[in-house]
Amino acid sequence: MNTNILQIKDPILSIEDLSVAYDKNVAVKNVSVGIKKNNVTAIMGPSGCGKSTLLRALNRLHELYENIHTTGTVLLNGEDIFKMSPIKLRRKTGMVFQRPNPFPTMSIYDNVIAGYKLNGISQKKAERDEIVERSLRDVALWDEVKDSLTKKGTFLSGGQQQRLCIARALAFNPEIILLDEPTSALDPVATSKIEDLLVTLKEQYTIIMVTHNMGQAARISDYSLFMYLGELVEYGKTKHMFTTPQDRRTEEYLTGKFG
Amino acid sequence: MQALSEKENIGFRIKKDRLFLWLVIVFSAITVSPILLIIFKLIEKGYRQLSFGFLVERTPDTMQAMTALNNHELIPGGIANGIAGTFLMVIMASVIAIPVAVITGVYLYENQGKWLANLVRNVSDILQGVPSIVLGLISYLWVVKHITHGYSALAGSVSLSIMMLPMIVRSTEETLKMIPQTLKEAGLALGIPYWRVLTGILIPTGLSGLTTGILLSISRVIGETAPLMLTALGSSVINMNIAKPTSAIPLLIWEFYNDPNMVDLIWSSSLLLMIIVLTFNLISKQFASSRK
Numbered sequence: 001m002n003t004n005i006l007q008i009k010d011p012i013l014s015i016e017d018l019s020v021a022y023d024k025n026v027a028v029k030n031v032s033v034g035i036k037k038n039n040v041t042a043i044m045g046p047s048g049c050g051k052s053t054l055l056r057a058l059n060r061l062h063e064l065y066e067n068i069h070t071t072g073t074v075l076l077n078g079e080d081i082f083k084m085s086p087i088k089l090r091r092k093t094g095m096v097f098q099r100p101n102p103f104p105t106m107s108i109y110d111n112v113i114a115g116y117k118l119n120g121i122s123q124k125k126a127e128r129d130e131i132v133e134r135s136l137r138d139v140a141l142w143d144e145v146k147d148s149l150t151k152k153g154t155f156l157s158g159g160q161q162q163r164l165c166i167a168r169a170l171a172f173n174p175e176i177i178l179l180d181e182p183t184s185a186l187d188p189v190a191t192s193k194i195e196d197l198l199v200t201l202k203e204q205y206t207i208i209m210v211t212h213n214m215g216q217a218a219r220i221s222d223y224s225l226f227m228y229l230g231e232l233v234e235y236g237k238t239k240h241m242f243t244t245p246q247d248r249r250t251e252e253y254l255t256g257k258f259g
Numbered sequence: 260m261q262a263l264s265e266k267e268n269i270g271f272r273i274k275k276d277r278l279f280l281w282l283v284i285v286f287s288a289i290t291v292s293p294i295l296l297i298i299f300k301l302i303e304k305g306y307r308q309l310s311f312g313f314l315v316e317r318t319p320d321t322m323q324a325m326t327a328l329n330n331h332e333l334i335p336g337g338i339a340n341g342i343a344g345t346f347l348m349v350i351m352a353s354v355i356a357i358p359v360a361v362i363t364g365v366y367l368y369e370n371q372g373k374w375l376a377n378l379v380r381n382v383s384d385i386l387q388g389v390p391s392i393v394l395g396l397i398s399y400l401w402v403v404k405h406i407t408h409g410y411s412a413l414a415g416s417v418s419l420s421i422m423m424l425p426m427i428v429r430s431t432e433e434t435l436k437m438i439p440q441t442l443k444e445a446g447l448a449l450g451i452p453y454w455r456v457l458t459g460i461l462i463p464t465g466l467s468g469l470t471t472g473i474l475l476s477i478s479r480v481i482g483e484t485a486p487l488m489l490t491a492l493g494s495s496v497i498n499m500n501i502a503k504p505t506s507a508i509p510l511l512i513w514e515f516y517n518d519p520n521m522v523d524l525i526w527s528s529s530l531l532l533m534i535i536v537l538t539f540n541l542i543s544k545q546f547a548s549s550r551k
Contacts, residue, residue, distance in 0.1 A: 061447065061448060064443075086450075087450045089450075090447065090449065091450035095445070097441050097444070101439065103446070104464055105464050115449035115450060118455045118456070119452070
């Protein structure tokens, strides 16, 4: 067992020996790691190290593409995600993408409730209103958009759109939120708003975030994973990793020798 | 000396530039002139016949037309049977073609690079090149001989719908390909089943593109004559029974052309057909430009 990898007691998500390959090109190699509940875990590493690939394995998004093969086990609260129906799994794991991608034909309101509506879940209007308001309040967007809920989601600014996308992911009350470089397309002000938001959201949700911004990982994450060439090099408390990295590669990455 | 020769040189270049500009203008004018000449001719020769009665009355028989000609009057009647038949057959062809073609387009979009999808795409492209009269023959063999046992609107619709298929298949595939992949992923990541992602997110997002393709394919088949000659045949009454022979505006134009007493009617009929086709074209352009 690699001593640079912290063992987590009672993880909400337990990844065991996970590998992902694009055709014969292995992008994630035998990663085993536990994710702690109600914390922000950052996945760091240089471009092409398999960060996003690892993240997207967690809600089985790779299954859309025939050339991607995933092996290993992932347990969510002890339940094997590869044995669940993907629909059930994806309702438990909200995902936010690199670029804000609200559904362009839908209003702000419909974007938030899209998961329910398109799943054909029938609800009373009051119930829907409540979910929309709660989700938008969670992402601190409610006050900004409460008078324009019927406007198109694409009408908002980039930062607002990204918060709308987070609200859309929160609507189902997922256990885990997966974020794939959620601020890479945003300006610094919008970025800092999202960062503050993630810190408050961890009280209710477990957050796993891919980032190539070390500063961001240092600011908001509690635990950090460092990946290099598909391997998990080091995993530990962010504070420890940034002050006393155990592996030479982590140290070189954090001090900017490569990246 | 140096400066002078440079001056001359620039003067020559400016002339060349002007010449080229005129060349471009002249050739552009040549390109658009046929359509302008056609529209001008149709309006000049056809406007007198166009009236409300022309839209709601049936075609006259050749005796009525001859009498009117001898008295130097306008030919009575109209082409309501053709208008009704055209709309009946085009609507029925759309009902047949749109679902089949859209679903095929979705299949091609989802299976990029697979051999069966490539085969379907190539066959669909070949279908686009099949002469329309051959499609009429096929529909004659399938529908006229075996289903309606006689010339019918249904047979006409089937031949038109085969013509519409490749255009809608292609436009559906191209439209879906333009939608960012992350929209589909975002939908699936919410735990929405694939068919709902398709009908609730992807198709609404690409609706203007789909509509453009459908309207263009309609305007393409609305003026088709050859396949209808072998299938719908024509009729002098307004027919709404899909199992009976039916008229259409282009069929009437052909009939008028062959009847010396009614030949005057081809202009107004063609004008009307042109107006309908142009309207569909303009609407589809509108949809295309409303796309972001």
